[in-house]
Amino acid sequence: MLWHIAWRNVWRNKVRSLVIASAIAIGLLGGVFSYAFMMGLVNQAVRSAIHVGLGSFQVHHPDYPTDRDLRYALDDVDALLAEVRSTPGVVGASSRIVGTAMASSAVGTAAARIVGVDLDHDPEISDLRTKLIEGAYLSADERIPLLMSEKVADDLEVRLRSRIVASVVSPTGEIVYGAFRIVGIFRTSDSVFDQSNVFVTREDLAELTGFADNSASELIVRIEPRESGDAVAAAFAAAHPELLVRTWRDLAPQLQLAADFGGVFGFGFLAIILTALGFGIVNTMLMVVMERTREIGMLMALGMARARVFWMLLYETAFLSMVGGVGGLVLSVALLGWLGRVGVNMQAWAEGLAAFGYDSMIYPEASTSFYLQVAGMVLVTAFLASIYPARRALKLLPAEAIRADT
Amino acid sequence: MPVIDARDVYKTYEGSGVPVHAVNGISFAVEKGEFTAVIGPSGCGKTTLLNMVGGLDSITKGEIYIGGTQIDSMSEAELTDFRLKRIGFVFQAYNLIPVLTAKENIEFIMELQGIPADERAVRSRELLAEVGIADQADKRPGLMSGGQQQRVAVARALASKPEFVLADEPTANLDSHATSDLLDLMAEMNANSGVTFVFATHDQRVIDRARRVIALDDGKIVSDTNAG
Numbered sequence: 001m002l003w004h005i006a007w008r009n010v011w012r013n014k015v016r017s018l019v020i021a022s023a024i025a026i027g028l029l030g031g032v033f034s035y036a037f038m039m040g041l042v043n044q045a046v047r048s049a050i051h052v053g054l055g056s057f058q059v060h061h062p063d064y065p066t067d068r069d070l071r072y073a074l075d076d077v078d079a080l081l082a083e084v085r086s087t088p089g090v091v092g093a094s095s096r097i098v099g100t101a102m103a104s105s106a107v108g109t110a111a112a113r114i115v116g117v118d119l120d121h122d123p124e125i126s127d128l129r130t131k132l133i134e135g136a137y138l139s140a141d142e143r144i145p146l147l148m149s150e151k152v153a154d155d156l157e158v159r160l161r162s163r164i165v166a167s168v169v170s171p172t173g174e175i176v177y178g179a180f181r182i183v184g185i186f187r188t189s190d191s192v193f194d195q196s197n198v199f200v201t202r203e204d205l206a207e208l209t210g211f212a213d214n215s216a217s218e219l220i221v222r223i224e225p226r227e228s229g230d231a232v233a234a235a236f237a238a239a240h241p242e243l244l245v246r247t248w249r250d251l252a253p254q255l256q257l258a259a260d261f262g263g264v265f266g267f268g269f270l271a272i273i274l275t276a277l278g279f280g281i282v283n284t285m286l287m288v289v290m291e292r293t294r295e296i297g298m299l300m301a302l303g304m305a306r307a308r309v310f311w312m313l314l315y316e317t318a319f320l321s322m323v324g325g326v327g328g329l330v331l332s333v334a335l336l337g338w339l340g341r342v343g344v345n346m347q348a349w350a351e352g353l354a355a356f357g358y359d360s361m362i363y364p365e366a367s368t369s370f371y372l373q374v375a376g377m378v379l380v381t382a383f384l385a386s387i388y389p390a391r392r393a394l395k396l397l398p399a400e401a402i403r404a405d406t
Numbered sequence: 407m408p409v410i411d412a413r414d415v416y417k418t419y420e421g422s423g424v425p426v427h428a429v430n431g432i433s434f435a436v437e438k439g440e441f442t443a444v445i446g447p448s449g450c451g452k453t454t455l456l457n458m459v460g461g462l463d464s465i466t467k468g469e470i471y472i473g474g475t476q477i478d479s480m481s482e483a484e485l486t487d488f489r490l491k492r493i494g495f496v497f498q499a500y501n502l503i504p505v506l507t508a509k510e511n512i513e514f515i516m517e518l519q520g521i522p523a524d525e526r527a528v529r530s531r532e533l534l535a536e537v538g539i540a541d542q543a544d545k546r547p548g549l550m551s552g553g554q555q556q557r558v559a560v561a562r563a564l565a566s567k568p569e570f571v572l573a574d575e576p577t578a579n580l581d582s583h584a585t586s587d588l589l590d591l592m593a594e595m596n597a598n599s600g601v602t603f604v605f606a607t608h609d610q611r612v613i614d615r616a617r618r619v620i621a622l623d624d625g626k627i628v629s630d631t632n633a634g
Binding site for chain 1: 487
C-alpha cells in the first residue's frame with residue numbers, strides 16, 4: 001500500500017507536480033537532444049571519413065608515412081586483397097596508388113595527393129561517386145579522366161572537361177608529367193579532404209609513373225559493423241608484422257578525440273541538467289514534508305517505522321521523477337525520430353563545419369542503450385534528491401508533529 | 407493486572423535554564439474496560455501524560471507499564487512496534503490519510519502489522535459496520551463529515567485490537583450532534599466489547615459520560631473520582 005499512497009500523494013497537488021514533472025521532461029529533452037546532436041555530428045564525420053577515404057583500416061609499407069611517395073609500395077597486392085576479403089565482416093577492399101602531385105592549369109597550380117583508384121573495387125570502400133556535383137565518376141571509357149573537388153577547380157579556374165597537367169614523382173624519383181581531363185567535380189563535407197586530393201584511374205597513374213603490376217601504395221578495407229574494425233585490423237596486423245596496419249582511429253586521431261569527447265560532453269551536459277533538476281525535486285519534496293508534518297507525525301504515532309516513512313517519500317520522489325522522466329524520454333524519442341529523418345540544417349555554419357570535416361546537415365543519433373542509461377540517471381537523481389527531504393521527515397518527533405499547524 | 411500502570415512519573419523540560427515540570431510525580435492505574443477522562447485546564451499536562459502513556463514521549467523519571475510491560479526503557483523502534491500492536495490512537499484532527507479511502511485507512515494499519523490482505527478486507531468491513539459507516543467505505547476523508555471521519559479514526563484505532571484507546575480531545579472539532587453520536591458509539595463499544603478508552607478532554611459532554619475522571623493541575627493529579 002506504500003506504493004499506492006506514494007502514487008496518490010504525487011497527485012495531491014496536481015499543479016505543483018505537473019510543474020516539476022514538466023521541468024524534468026523539458027530538461028531531459030534538452031539534455032538528450034544535446035547529446036544526440038553531438039553524437040550525430042561526430043558520427044557523421046567519422047562515417048564520412050571512413051566512407052570517403054579512410055576506410056576502416058589501411059595497409060602501407062612501413063616507411064610510407066615518412067615520405068608518402070611511390071617508392072614505398074606493397075607487393076603481391078592481389079594475394080593480400082584475397083586474404084582480407086575472405087575475412088568475416090569485410091564488406092570491401094581495394095588497392096590504390098597514391099603519389100604527390102602538382103596540378104596545373106593555365107592560371108594556377110595546386111599541390112595535392114593524386115590517387116589512382118581501382119575502378120572495379122574502389123566503390124566498395126569509397127562513396128566518392130555520391131559526392132559528385134558535376135559530371136560523372138571515373139570510367140574506363142574516358143581517356144585520362146580525373147576527378148577534382150569544387151574547391152580545387154575554383155582555385156585553378158577550371159571546369160568540367162578542362163584539361164590539367166599533373167607532375168608526379170615516379171618510384172625512381174623522376175618527375176613525370178601527364179595530362180588529364182576533368183570528368184567530374186565533387187564536394188564532400190570535409191574541405192581539407194577536398195583541397196588535398198585528386199582522383200584518377202589506377203591504370204593511368206601506373207602507366208604515367210611506371211608503377212609495378214600487382215603492387216600498390218595502400219590497401220583500404222571497409223568493415224561492418226564499424227565497431228568490429230579494430231579487431232579485424234589487429235588480426236591482420238598480427239598475421240603481417242612486416243606491414244603497417246592503421247585503423248581510422250590511428251589515421252584521424254582528431255576524429256577519435258571528437259567521438260570520445262562528444263559522448264563525455266553529452267553525458268556531462270545531461271548530468272548538469274539532472275543535477276539542477278535534482279535541486280528542484282529536493283525543494284518540492286521539502287515543501288511536501290513541511291506541508292504534511294502532521295500527517296507524517298500521525299503515521300509515526302500509529303506505529304509506522306521510520307524506515308517505511310523513508311521509503312514512502314522515496315517512492316513518491318521516484319514517481320514524481322518518473323512522470324517527468326518518462327514524459328521527457330517520450331518527447332525525446334519523438335523529436336529525435338523526426339529530426340533523425342529530416343535533419344537539423346546548419347547551413348549558416350557550413351563553411352566552418354566543413355573545415356573540421358563536419359556536414360552542415362546534422363542527423364541527431366541516440367541508441368536504445370543511451371535512453372536506458374538516461375532512465376537510470378533519472379532514477380539515481382530521484383533517489384539522491386529524496387534523501388535530504390526524507391531525512392528531515394525522519395527527524396520529526398511524532399508527539400510534536402501531530403500537533404503541527406500544517 | 408492494570409492495562410496502564412504509571413508510577414511516580416515526571417516530565418521535566420529545561421526551558422531557558424528554568425526546569426518546567428509538565429508532569430510532576432503522577433501515579434495512576436487504569437483497569438481493563440474503564441472509560442476514563444483526564445481533564446484539566448490548558449497546560450496542566452493532560453496531553454503530555456497521554457503521550458507518555460502512549461509511548462510517544464519519553465519520561466524524565468518514573469515507570470510506565472502497559473499490560474505488564476515496562477515501556478519507559480524501550481528503544482524507539484521497540485516503542486514504534488509496541489504502539490502499532492497494542493495501543494489505539496484517536497486524535498483531535500482525525501488525522502486520516504487523505505489519499506486513502508475509509509476502508510484503506512483502516513487496512514493500512516493492519517498491513518503495517520503484517521495481517522494478510524483477505525483478513526484485512528474482512529476486518530475493515532466489520533469495523534466500518536461497527537462504527538456505523540459501512541456505506542462510506544470507499545470514500546476518501548475529504549468527502550466525509552467530521553463525525554464520519556472521527557468514526558473512521560475510531561475504527562482505525564481498533565484495527566489492531568489494542569489493549570486500550572487513547573483519545574486526545576476527540577470531540578474538539580465536532581458539532582454537538584456528532585459529538586453525541588461519537589460518545590454513544592464509544593460508550594457502546596466500551597460496554598459491549600470491553601474496549602478501554604482514556605480521553606484527554608476539556609469537553610463537558612465527555613466528562614459527563616466518563617465513568618472515571620482524573621483531574622490534573624500543574625502536572626499533578628488533584629482528584630480521581632469514579633462515577634461507578
